[in-house]
Amino acid sequence: MHLILFFIFAALCLAGAVNLLLQTHPINSALSLIVVMTSLAVLYLLLGAEFLAAAQVIVYAGAVMVLFTFVIMLLNAGREERTLGSRAARVVGFPAVAAFLALLATVLLKAHGLGRAAMQEGVTSTDDLSAVLFTKLLLPFEVTSVLILIAILGAVALTRHGDGERSASK
Amino acid sequence: MLSAILFSLGVIGFLIKRNLITVFMSIELMLNAVNLSFVTFAHQWHAVKGQIFVFFVMMVAAAEAAVGLAIIIAVFRARATLAVDRIDLMKL
């Protein structure tokens, strides 16, 4: 049962990612990215990371991607123009990406046969997660919160200088 | 393996897309791929820290998305275009 679910959502995930690249309209790309993220959340569930699955849906699908679609709608971004793109990117880029993929795949597959990551039960509860997060890793946690504060200030400052209609919503 | 493919797709997207927002989405895709591998390894070795790392990545990604989109809006206000090829001047 776990295996079937894994294959369904892995396929969904890949389809979404490929669709992201093929679509010319940004809002379609954004939607396929949402599909990728929600199916990743299901994969996290299968891997026993239930809190992360929920966080993935809330943070990524619910907040980050809403911002993306919001901006796309706000700027009314139209279809992508077919530009030639740099030739160097085509000639060097694709073989490089293929080689990179091969490299990553071999490394990942060699590491303890992770290609068939075992789908046993073993749910990490929110308690365990928070216990480690708030004791051992308290400093990184606080640093991240400062980082987010800075990011908020930066975002407001960047959009403020105009008439500031977006700063109210950020 | 899945995460490797996803990451590569993200890289491809980063290279071939010509729209600023889509390029940005490719970056998110790469981050997600990395997250997946983190969760998988954490599960494999019963380590909680891997998951916490994913948590941090999410927070940073959210911050990054906010700032990045703010920059995109600023750029759009200044240039009225989102094509990365057109944004090649350092001055306004």
Next chain:
Amino acid sequence: MTMLQFFLWSLLKVAVVTVVLLVGVAYTVLLERKLVGRIQNRWGPSRVGPFGLLQPLVDGAKSFLKEDIIPTAVYRPLYLLAPIIALGCALISIAVVPFGDPRVGRNGFHLFQISDVNIGLLVILGITSIGVYGVALAGWSSNNKYSLLGSLRSSAQLISYELALGLSLVGVVMRAGSLNLRIIVESQSSEGLLTWNIFGGLQFIAFFIYLMAAYAETNRSPFDLPEAESELTAGYHTEYSSMKFAMFFMAEYANMITVGCVATLLFLGGWTSPFGNLIPLPDNIVIQALLPIFWFVLKVFSFLFLYVWVRGTLPRFRYDQLMNYGWRYLLPLAILNIVGTSLWLAYK
């Protein structure tokens, strides 16, 4: 219990809950029309059936039979997808809500809850946050300035108030020490009314914040700016007609019911009786099983009543007031509440 049995039972539960929820939606609409009618000193629907009780059926039939207009300028795939997302998300989130005492059942199988998830609360929050896309895409794909304005307003509003909503729930979660809805209810069930989170738990500030944020999340008055008919015609669903409009409509009311359920579970003690152990439980096992459902439905009903009451009473906010209110007052208040609750818990 075998796999097949599990599937069959789950399917049955899903079917029953969906039907009950949809009927509930239909009668919430009727309740709202009747109540608002009374508040405005008129009768409300009273022609179809006794006291207008058959009105929802007729309304449903009407929206089925109406012509389904798809304007030529819309972006078709998303235009068709949006109502499905809206309604789907509204219906899915009810799956983790326990309606009655989950101990009723056998072999670890809960009769009154579709699935007992450890992170039930987060699941509901996540699914509601996905529901935003229904509204956003509807407005954008309609290719209409009123729709677009409505959906932009609504996305911004939903993101802003989701923060306050989430933070207001943290206090409750801290008191219960779990995100599991069943455990949250059980943590406030010992003394009836006195141990509900809203009274004994000293979470009335959280309840107030939740109430405000929930009104904003479900696009209800006084925060119904995304569909403010005086300025935006009908907001994001201006271009929708017939069944697709009905889907948005049902999604809105289903969301109201879900929000009511969550408020009941988190603040009002869920399915437990307000009198605690003062009234001894009746011996009959059927009544024992059904009494929690009665309390649950009663609580959700009073929450919906409050919804309609507020709608009939308060005028609509202005948009900048809405944003100011959310960010300047509700959010700091929610954070203060978290700090206060944690101090209190640490003191204890």
